[in-house]
Amino acid sequence: xxxxxxxxVLDRDGLNALVAALVAQGRTVVGPTVRDGAIxxxxxxxxxxxxxxxxxxxxxxxxxxxxxxDGAAFAHSxxxxxxxxxxxxxxxxxxxxxxxPAGDIRFTPHEPDPPSYAFLGVRPCDLRAIAIQxxxxxxxxxxDTGYGKRRAGAFLIVAECTEPGATCFCVSxxxxxxxDPGYDLxxxxxxxxxxxxxxxxxxxxxxxxxxxxLPHRTADPATxxxxxxAVDTARDRMGRALPPVDLRALMGASLDAERWNDVASRCLxxxxxxxxxxxxxxxxxEEVTDLTGDHTERWQRWDSCFxxxxxxxxxxxxxxxxxxxxxxxxxxxxSTWHDQFxxxxxxxxxxxxxxxxxxxxxxxxxxxxxxxxxGSAADADHAAFRTEPD
Numbered sequence: 001x002x003x004x005x006x007x008x009v010l011d012r013d014g015l016n017a018l019v020a021a022l023v024a025q026g027r028t029v030v031g032p033t034v035r036d037g038a039i040x041x042x043x044x045x046x047x048x049x050x051x052x053x054x055x056x057x058x059x060x061x062x063x064x065x066x067x068x069x070d071g072a073a074f075a076h077s078x079x080x081x082x083x084x085x086x087x088x089x090x091x092x093x094x095x096x097x098x099x100x101p102a103g104d105i106r107f108t109p110h111e112p113d114p115p116s117y118a119f120l121g122v123r124p125c126d127l128r129a130i131a132i133q134x135x136x137x138x139x140x141x142x143x144d145t146g147y148g149k150r151r152a153g154a155f156l157i158v159a160e161c162t163e164p165g166a167t168c169f170c171v172s173x174x175x176x177x178x179x180d181p182g183y184d185l186x187x188x189x190x191x192x193x194x195x196x197x198x199x200x201x202x203x204x205x206x207x208x209x210x211x212x213x214l215p216h217r218t219a220d221p222a223t224x225x226x227x228x229x230a231v232d233t234a235r236d237r238m239g240r241a242l243p244p245v246d247l248r249a250l251m252g253a254s255l256d257a258e259r260w261n262d263v264a265s266r267c268l269x270x271x272x273x274x275x276x277x278x279x280x281x282x283x284x285x286e287e288v289t290d291l292t293g294d295h296t297e298r299w300q301r302w303d304s305c306f307x308x309x310x311x312x313x314x315x316x317x318x319x320x321x322x323x324x325x326x327x328x329x330x331x332x333x334x335s336t337w338h339d340q341f342x343x344x345x346x347x348x349x350x351x352x353x354x355x356x357x358x359x360x361x362x363x364x365x366x367x368x369x370x371x372x373x374x375g376s377a378a379d380a381d382h383a384a385f386r387t388e389p390d
Contacts (some may be wrong), residue, residue, distance in 0.1 A: 001267065005208050006218035010187075010198045012340055015073075016047040017214045018157075022118040027155060030086060031120035032079065036351035037065055039079045041086075046236030051076060058239075058350065067232035068189045076164030077351045078123055082278035083130060085310035086117060087150045088137065093302045094285065099294040114148045120156040121187075124179045125170045125347040129278035131182055133326050136281050143248035155206065158186040162230040167350030169363055173242065175347055177234040179203075185211065188227035199227040240350060240363040243370045247344070254369045255327070263365055266358045267358040273352035273360075274329065277344050282310070305329050330365065 010018065022029050029044045034051045044050070050073040057064040058077055068075060093110045100106055122130070134151060137144040161168075161177035170176060179186045184207035188199040199219055204210045243250075276279040284303040289296040303310055306325050311318035319325045337345035346362070353361045 005202045005211070007224060008200045008202075008211060008216040009219050010200055010214065010216050012047070012107050012196060014215050015198060016051075017043060018210070019047045019120065021210060021213055022120075022155065025118075026116060027118040028115040028291060029118045029120055030083075032074075034065065034177070038063065039065065039076050040080045041079065041083070043128065047073075047120075050074075050121070055163070056165065058167045058247040058354050059359075060167070060353050060361045061356055063354050065286055071196060072163075072189055072191050074121055074187070074189045075163045077163075078278075079170060080276055080351070082126055082276070082349075082351070083119055083122060084278050084280075086119070088133060088144070088147050088281060092146055094298045094300050096295065096297045100279075107329065111148055114146070114150040114153065116153045116155075117150065118157065120360065121159040122156050122183070123349070124158060124161055124177055125168075125175055125349040126270060126278050127156065127179055127182055128170075128175050128347045129158070131180070132279045132341070132343055132345065132347070136279075137285045139341075153312055153328050155210075156183045156185075158183040160186060160188045160227075160231050161234050163191060164234050165350060167348060167353040167361075168243065168348065169240035169242060170239050170348035171235055171241070172363075173344060173346050173348035178231050183207075188231060190223055190226050190230070191372055194222070197223060199223055218241065239284070240346075240348075240361070242348075242363050243285065243367050245370055248335045248338055248368065250366070250370055250373065251331045254373055255331070257369050257372050259365065259372055260323045260327050261362060262368075263326055266360055267322050267326050268320045268358055269306045269308075269325055270357065271306040272355050272357065274304040274306060275302065276351040276355045278347065278351070279333075279347060280304075284310075284381070305332070309365045329340070330362065334366070358361055 019029055023045070029042055031044045032039050032051050033042050033044065033049045034054055035042060039054060039056060052073045053068050053071045055066050055076045057066050092112070095107055095109045096213065097105055097107045117134050117351050133147070137147040138151065158179040160179055164177060183203040186201040186203060190197050190199060200211060200216065202211060216357045274282070282303045282305060286299050286301060287296055288299060308317050308320070319328055325375050333345040337343065
């Protein structure tokens, strides 16, 4: 079997066999499970720990776990965590230093020895986010070696989206509920009168070899058609959308928009949006020293452009107002990210909407900026950056 193998079908037993096979390979299997009133990512010992029969209701600043009657495992939107938590952890030691008896300083770099991860249930938006972080953290002159080691060994199993949430808007960012290339295996869950099963597509040689070891059958036309219809239908049922304009041009032309004052009056500058975002990557470093002063460690940890000290230079922070910090985040995400990395920084997962305690909605803010600019434009130049929806 090759990476171009025909689609196959797994049942519940086959899904259990998949997790068991990955564990037998010595991999740390991570996937969604129910914990503390949410669907979170955690290490799985068995496919039985997946959130069968659970879904979510989402809105701006609101997340609620709800039961489902169909027993589906992947019919839920993205939770508060993303795979960034494992590939680009919130804290990582970089090096340590010790004072020797002779009074010298000995530095010891931290060489990460990450587990061999298998990510089960990666959403297509998160697969795109991983590809973006690959470009940011390993595609430039200054590679994050820790990220590179964790990413190089990761086995990715996508769960295609068949039920988008009220805050999902991946289609308007250029993505969709179907998986882009970059996965090892892609699952599409089907629950109908013919049973509960998973259509499997192979995306790599390693994925093909693993599938050979699992109890499966060749996909029948009915299952393929039902799976494709479910994904195609999900594309038309996004709960949110960014306006169909050239966002790079819009953000560049809106630096002095009045709307920034409106959002600043609501934004708490807590940084939740950057913490849950699957592509935000900013970090800072901190020194941790023991009481004797003979041992110190340097740690890298997540940082946020909403932090007042993020842009601190001699004399004070560059962006001292909440208005300027929110504008920096949104403008970078949708516009200047292209200049740095040739891609948008947003995949439309909607996490920043759900987990904002003030319920600030990125799609609403961008739409308002577009409306403000459109209403104030007195010439036809503004039409140059408007595009038609797909």
